[in-house]
Amino acid sequence: MKLINLGAADSILNKFIAEMRDMNIQTDSMRFRRNLERVGEIFAYEISKTLSYSGKDVETPLGIARCSTPDDDIVIGTILRAGLPLHNGILNLFDNAQNAFVAAYRKYDKEGNFEIRTEYASTPSLEGKILILADTMLATGSSLQIVFERLCADFGKPRHTHFVCPISSQYAVEHIKKHFRGEPVTLWVAAIDEELTSHSYIVPGLGDAGDLAFGSKL
Numbered sequence: 001m002k003l004i005n006l007g008a009a010d011s012i013l014n015k016f017i018a019e020m021r022d023m024n025i026q027t028d029s030m031r032f033r034r035n036l037e038r039v040g041e042i043f044a045y046e047i048s049k050t051l052s053y054s055g056k057d058v059e060t061p062l063g064i065a066r067c068s069t070p071d072d073d074i075v076i077g078t079i080l081r082a083g084l085p086l087h088n089g090i091l092n093l094f095d096n097a098q099n100a101f102v103a104a105y106r107k108y109d110k111e112g113n114f115e116i117r118t119e120y121a122s123t124p125s126l127e128g129k130i131l132i133l134a135d136t137m138l139a140t141g142s143s144l145q146i147v148f149e150r151l152c153a154d155f156g157k158p159r160h161t162h163f164v165c166p167i168s169s170q171y172a173v174e175h176i177k178k179h180f181r182g183e184p185v186t187l188w189v190a191a192i193d194e195e196l197t198s199h200s201y202i203v204p205g206l207g208d209a210g211d212l213a214f215g216s217k218l
Contacts, residue, residue, distance in 0.1 A: 001180040003173065006046060007190040013042050017166065017190050021206045032212045033085040036136060036166075040089020043164045043188050047132060048093065050162075050186070073129040075158070079104050079147055080120070082210035086134045086164065094132070098124045100155075102147045114200075116146045127156030136209040138165035138189070139200050141175035159184065166190040167209075169202045 006013055016035040019025045026032050051070040058065045077100035078087035091097060100123030107117045131151070135144055144163060152158070161184065163176065168189045176187050195203035211217065 002186045005189050036085040037089035040086040044090040044093035077133045079135045083135045116143050125156050126158045128159050131158035131161045134164040138168035138172040141172035161185045163187045169196045171196045
């Protein structure tokens, strides 16, 4: 398992993350969605550098150009609903990719404890492919782990998996490192926040990404 924190280096990515965190800016849902989409595009570009490439002849109006293009079969997956703008940003660059969607949520009991439940899942075969699994927030890491395990059990094991989680807690990073030690997995983040509350919310985080992108829910 490999960890890559793109936010550790200065780039325009950090501007988008800052605006997503800013409570005075994030009230604009369209801007929040667009920033999350642009973050996805940056992650997709960086992931593209890790793919397998080969030379191909392309016919132009004036001759033949030799171009190096990627060969991997890619599936882009996301956890509904907060991950949709991020997913779309990644798809903007990997426009020929197949797509997967999973519904997962926290089911709370009377004491405030919760378990992760998954329901709807729609995906092509993942066997031997490159899976990019995107979720905006990585709080405990449990949702991502459970969704990934369900996908592998039902739809095949990817050759390599890229977890794209812009805002992550330190706790979740350690959880993913421990659980996927030695596995062909790369965790991509843009910020790692130290604090996780007793209700498993990231601090400073950015709030509820699904609500910010699509409006509050009952």
